[in-house]
Amino acid sequence: MKFExxxxxxxxxxxxxxxxxxxxxxxxxxxxxxxxxDGLSLSIDMLNCILHALEENHECNLVRRIYSVICCHNLKPNAETFRRMISLSVKMKILVVHMRC
Incomplete structure (x- = not known):
């Protein structure tokens, strides 16, 4: 939806x-x-909130999209960001292995 x-x-x-x-x-x-x-500044805290929701909802496949946003906007990930991204990436790989079996 577009805002006026x-x-x-x-x-x-x-x-x-x-x-x-x-x-x-x-x-x-x-x-x-x-x-x-809109030209506003993104913060890593916004993305950490989304990463937390991804973990809660087991939506591991979206971690790559978050990583892309971090790279495109030259954001500096903190320890929490790295931990959550690694955890989601590992879960995603485990899911792929299970799907192949």
Whole structure:
């Protein structure tokens, strides 16, 4: 949905938190894309919130999309970001192995 006025960064953060708590992680990632299109600054904390939701919902396949956002926006991941991304990547590989069996 397009907004008639651009929401503030704080409004976007609240939308991301709401989406994550509602298990709508894809929508949260779409909001991240909208933030960058609006020229606002992304924070690693926004992505950590999404990574946490991915872990909770077992949606490991979206970790690559998060990594792409981090690279494209030159964000500096912190220890929490690395831990969550590694955990999701390992879970994704385990799922792939199980699907092949």
């Amino acid at each position: 006025i651009t929401p503030s960064l704080e409004s976007y953060k609240e939308l991301i938190k709401f989406c994550c708590s509602s298990r709508k992680v894809q929508l949260a990632l779409d909001i991240v894309n909208q933030i960058s299109q």
